[in-house]
Each structure stands twice: as structure tokens, then as C-alpha cells.
Amino acid sequence: MFSTRKCLLVILSLIMVASAAIAWGCTEEAAGDDEQDPMERRGELHAGSGAFSEPWILAEIAKVLLEDAGFEVEHTRNFQGSTVLHQALEAGDLDFYVSWTGTQFAGILEKEVTDEWLDREKVYDYVKQEFAERYNQTWSPPLGFNNTYALAVRRDFAEEHDIQTQSELRDISPELTIAMDTTFMDRVGDGYPDMLEHYDMEFAEAHPMDYGIIYRAVAQGDVDVAVAYTTDGRVAGLDLVILEDDREFFPPYDGAVVLCTEMLEKSPAVEEILSIMWGAFDEHTMSLLNAKVDVEEEEYEDVAREFVQEMGWID
Numbered sequence: 001m002f003s004t005r006k007c008l009l010v011i012l013s014l015i016m017v018a019s020a021a022i023a024w025g026c027t028e029e030a031a032g033d034d035e036q037d038p039m040e041r042r043g044e045l046h047a048g049s050g051a052f053s054e055p056w057i058l059a060e061i062a063k064v065l066l067e068d069a070g071f072e073v074e075h076t077r078n079f080q081g082s083t084v085l086h087q088a089l090e091a092g093d094l095d096f097y098v099s100w101t102g103t104q105f106a107g108i109l110e111k112e113v114t115d116e117w118l119d120r121e122k123v124y125d126y127v128k129q130e131f132a133e134r135y136n137q138t139w140s141p142p143l144g145f146n147n148t149y150a151l152a153v154r155r156d157f158a159e160e161h162d163i164q165t166q167s168e169l170r171d172i173s174p175e176l177t178i179a180m181d182t183t184f185m186d187r188v189g190d191g192y193p194d195m196l197e198h199y200d201m202e203f204a205e206a207h208p209m210d211y212g213i214i215y216r217a218v219a220q221g222d223v224d225v226a227v228a229y230t231t232d233g234r235v236a237g238l239d240l241v242i243l244e245d246d247r248e249f250f251p252p253y254d255g256a257v258v259l260c261t262e263m264l265e266k267s268p269a270v271e272e273i274l275s276i277m278w279g280a281f282d283e284h285t286m287s288l289l290n291a292k293v294d295v296e297e298e299e300y301e302d303v304a305r306e307f308v309q310e311m312g313w314i315d
Helices: 002-022 055-066 082-090 101-106 122-133 153-161 182-186 192-201 209-218 233-237 263-264 269-277 284-292 300-310
Strands: 044-048 072-075 096-101 137-139 147-154 176-179 206-208 225-229 240-243 257-262
Touching: 044 055, 044 082, 055 096, 055 269, 055 284, 055 300, 082 096, 082 101, 082 122, 082 257, 096 101, 101 122, 122 137, 122 257, 137 209, 147 153, 147 209, 153 240, 153 300, 176 182, 176 209, 176 240, 182 192, 182 206, 209 225, 209 233, 209 240, 225 240, 233 284, 240 300, 257 263, 263 269, 284 300
Parallel strands: 044 072, 044 096, 176 206, 176 225
Antiparallel strands: 096 257, 137 257, 147 225, 147 240
């Protein structure tokens, strides 16, 4: 009996060693001869994305590019929050995910948003350096667009009250209702409580909602104001108006890809393949891509592949 059990343990140990040898991750060793050209190495990569269309599309574009180059890529969607994605990458469960500088500046790095941190380049440089030093993670160069938070209202509402800026909401805010996702409601630094203080506003009611519901809720008049994303395709699709952040509360949110540095060291081809994405997206382009999923109800995989083909990045 002891001999049989010992054999089983040996077999299980061999299986675990073999599995570890072929796994990617921030804490695992990659398989392959050290003498092998790293540009020729190909393995399985794991991408993650949050619970809305923009990171789905961008992560899928990265997947299409990498698979065209010979990698196998698994894309897991709907991670609930940037912290969960960060923890998954740190644990080696993911190799890369899409994020935004402002999200992790005020989130994981817990920096207070002050006047000195409204410069996009300065925020990006700080986030990139801190993630490299603290977590051994690499931030790609910016993808080219700034998807920051904003307050959105119906066009007829804006015209009726003659408002174009967030400051102009202050006097009527006690009579209004506002919708936002739970992440923004609880965020410290650039979330709901600090926004109220910064703009000296107080809404009658605040409703936490999924982003898939928020835009239609304000468009249909169920709420008066929505906390939106500036690149969300539903803003234009539902004829909403973005109010100017005239008191500069929101920090910059430059989109980028966050990658496991150890994985890049083992396979630098990944960064070279994805580099075609750096700077390739402006706010208008990203809004159009998002609208195809959120308004026109196309599949995000189709939108990603069509974009890559239209750009001539793959045949």
C-alpha cells in the first residue's frame, strides 16, 4: 500500500513539474532552452479585461495580433475592478491586461489627485515607474486616448437648464438624481465623495448601477445625471451631452497595456508584436469602436478583428 501511494506521489510530482515548466506568469519559469532565440519562443498567454466593452475590444485586438504571430492567447473578461486585475497579474494568473493611468494612480498606488497631477505625461511616467519598481510590471506606451470620467446629461436637459459645465450643476444638484458604477461610488481621490467636495455639490439621490444600464437610465429620464466615460460610444449613440470638467477634478486616464515584466524578458517578441498599438487610438476612434459593441450590438471579437484588418496589421 505504501509503495503504491509513493508511486502516485512521484507521478503527481512529475505532472506538477511539467505543468510549471510550460506555464507563463510573473512567478513562473518559462519552458525552453536558454540558448533558444527568445524572438522565436511561442507559448500560451493569458489576457484579462474588465466588465465593459473598451477593455474587451483592446485586449481582443492584442489577442488577434499575438495569435497571428503564433501565440496561443486565452482572454478572460469581466474582472470586477482594476484591483482584481492587478492581483491576477501579480499572482501569475494573467500575463497582461488593459488599464488607464488615472485608474491605478488613484487606485493601486493610492495617490491623491491634486493640481500637480493633472499633467498626462507626468501621471503616466509616475505610474510606469512605480509599477516597475513595486510589482515588476511593465506599462506599455500610451495607446493614444484619454478615457476619463465625465458627467453626462440628456441634450434636452442641458438646453433646458442652459448648462455646459459641471460647475453649473451645483445650484440644481440637490434636486437631481445621479447614477454611477459601484467602483466610482467608493473610490477615494477621484471618486464620488471627492467630486462632490471639489464641486461643492450634493445630489438628492445616488444610484449604483452597472455601466450597461447607466446610459439608458439617463437617456430615458430615470436619472438626471450619469457618471460616464468620455470614450463611451453610448454617449453619442444616445445623444447625451458631456459636461466640461471646468474645475479639472478628474486626472488623466491614458489607456495602456499592463504586462508581466518577467514574461516579456522570456519572450520579448510580445512587446514588439503589440507595439503597433502604441499611439494608434484617439478618443474618436475608441468611441466608434465602443459604439459598434454597445450601440450597434456587434460582437467585440468581430469589432477587434475587423479593426486590425482595416488597419492592415494582419492579412
